[in-house]
Structure formats: structure tokens, C-alpha cells
Amino acid sequence: MTEFLEMGGYAKYVWSAFGLTLVVLVANIVVAQQQFRSVRTRLAQRWANQQQSPDL
């Protein structure tokens, strides 16, 4: 196990590259889903307001 983690002396390079990849992938998921949720909330608010004014 330790030998695996040491990556033949390249530990800091290999693990930082894979770690950063994980961060970028997770960030892509989180940002896309947050954006989707906030767009939905904002537009729902807009629809609710429009329905209160019947002239629309």
C-alpha cells in the first residue's frame, strides 16, 4: 500500500494531478446543478409575480 502511494517517487506529481482532476470534475457538477436550481427559482418567482398582475 505504501509502495502504491509512493508512486515510484512521483507521488506528489501523480496525486496532485489526479486530485486536481477530481476537484475540476466535482466543480463542474456542482456549478451546473446550482445554476440550474437558481434559474428555476428565479423564473418561478417571475411567473408568480406575473400571475398577480392579470394584465399580462
Added chain:
Amino acid sequence: MWTWFHKLGSPPHLYRLAGKLAPWLLWIAIVLIAVGTYGGLVLAPPDYQQGDGFRIIYVHAPSAWMSMSIYTVMATASAIGLIWRMKLAFAVAAASAPVGASFTFLALVTGAIWGQPMWGTWWVWDARLTSELILLFVYFGYMGLRAAFSEVQKADRASAVLAIVGVVNLPIIHYSVVWWNTLHQVSTVTKLDNPSISMDMLWPLLVMIVGFNLFYIAILATRVRSEVLGRERNARWVGEALDDLLPENRVTA
């Protein structure tokens, strides 16, 4: 076939289809990326020259691949939008840009992390690295240009022109390692008939590339949904799509 194509052009249909597909695509992508990572870090043997350091290829090459293929999608969708005035094509292009930029960033940084132990430097101003950096700036330019317009139609058209012009950079990135002398090694994978990499090293890389592609499509699906909602905000179907968030469900038709 045509009805299918026609349906795909209808915003509410695309919105629902993307919503159904996105979680599946994302999970398949996560499984493939996990399998590829295990194969790359554990099962593949160390390289005879680079030892375990070569394993960075399993995240670097797929990121670099995505940085270019997402750009190709973005530019193609932009062209389709301009030529056939397809609003959904513009939505696909706009939704692709941030994902493409993030993979370009990842390709550059993992490349630097790989370069340090192998070449003795994080960065050289050679053709491959410089053209990839320019790709990142083109993505930023595209997003910045979009953000500068308040009207989405104007943003679509202006940014589409930029995306199409930026295509000239793609062959430069791809052939840079052949055209110029560089520290960057030549491609390992694109010559599948005569690969310069053994099968037990190659398969995790291919699994990673497929996984990254599905990952992009999954993120694209969610981002396109946001784009479509915003663009169609006055359409009746949007009110129905937001039904669950509206007070007393007053929109139910």
C-alpha cells in the same frame, strides 16, 4: 428520423429529454472514470522510461482531448445557429464553453505537473503549450463576449463568429508536435492501427476518454436545460415546467 430531429428542435422536448438523460449519463461517466482511474493507477504497469510518473497521462490526455472536442462542438453548434438560425444550437454552444474552459485549464495544469519531473520545467513557450493556452483564452474571450451583451440574440451571433474564427487554433494544437520541435511527446493513441503503447496501458486511457466524453454530455444536458429555460422564459411550457416551485400550482393547464 425526421420527426426525432424535429422534436429535438423543440425546446420543451429537449428540456425534458435532457432532464431524463442527465443523471444516467453522469452515473455511467462516473463509473467509467472510476474504472479508468483504477486501471491507470493500479493495473497498468509502470512505463519503462517514466516509471509511475507516466500515469498522469490518464487525466492529462483525456482533458486535452476534451478541450479540443468541446471546442469543435461549440464552433459547429455556433455555425449551425448562424446558418439555420437554430436557437437551440446557440444554447448548446453557450452551455459548452465553461465546461471546455475547465478541461483546457485541467490539461494545462496536469501537463505542467507532468512536465516538471520529466522535462525539468513546468512550462516552455513551445507550440503545443502555447496554442493550448491560446485555446483557454479563446474560451474566456467567448464567455466574456457573451457576458458583454444584455440581449441574448446579439450575444449568440457575436460569440458564434468568435467561436468559428477560433477554429484555426485547433489544427495548430493538434499538429504542433509534428510541425515544430518541442519537448512535448507525440501522440500515443491516435494511431490505433499501430499504437506505441501496450494494451494494458492503453485500455484505461480509452475508458477514461469515453468517461470524460459522457461526463461532458451529462454536464451539457444540465447546462442546456438552464439555457433553454432562460431563453424561453415567457413560453407557457416554462410555467408548466416550474409548476412544482409555483405557489398553489396555479399554472396547471
